[in-house]
Amino acid sequence: MDSGHVAAADHAAPQTSVPEDPHFGKASGGKVGMWIFIAQDGMSFGGLLFAYGILRATATEWPVPSDILGIALTAIATFILICSSLSMVFAVEAAEKRDQVGLVRWLMVTIAGGLLFLGVQVWEYMHLVHAGIGFAECTWEGETVNSLFGSTFYAVTGFHGMHVTAGVIYLMCILRGAMKGKYTQGGTSSSPVELVGLFWHFVDLVWILVFTFIYLL
């Protein structure tokens, strides 16, 4: 019981060490910085999706995406990413509770989700390239289709895929620290886990929009 109280006191230490800001409250400089990065990254994705919308709206011919792209498979990939967002939330929770075993476990589950998503994307790319959907030239079932379909598809999903890859590498770096007890031992800050969590949720959030605009519409 006593050790529990000690753990609780250790837990409280890093939380109170961040000075209260009149505008940002308890949010650390790292968190504000990560949010500014996420906002500008969101604008990058926004620009790509707007360009896609304008190119598609002004095209004389555009294939129905669901005729070419595998909606069921991508829906499963979307669900995998949503699952990994949940495991990431649990990882952050575990770090705040100083639960090293829980933190390592949930980080591993999140990384596995990211790798699985990337695997599905690689499989999808290979299948599409074999079927004739290239970056610069597109044919589908023997007929030429607007090459912009392939260009915009690979540009948007590829940009997102690179974010997933970066997120997985980022998570692996945090996992390495977590295994050494870097974020769960007394006096240490769990903030890096929260920051990687913000980035990972952003990757999930963007995919929700990409899935709708590129695949479903």
Add this chain to the structure above:
Amino acid sequence: MTDQTTTTDESAADAGHGGHAEGEQSMRGLYITIFLTLGLLTVFEVYIPEVYSAAWSGTTKMLLLTFLAFAKAGLVATYFMHLKWEKPWLRWIALMPIYMGVALILIMLETMYR
């Protein structure tokens, strides 16, 4: 959002972020509820293109799917990214892509109706 509401939200966050076991349980329950909502909305989204051609026009489908996508993205940002428990300044920063979106829509409308 009023100051009073912000204070209440912060108390909820404190409870969830390591205070009482009850608070932790309710936060975990909240996360699972959001996760299940996201899953159900995804199933609904995938189902829409299957039925739209017979029942709805393309515009209805487009508006419904866009609304659902932004609703799901909003849930992730609000609960998973903890924006609900952040101060308004951080929320304004998070909304930056929306301002850009509004600016782009205005430019597009100006070009279309020039």
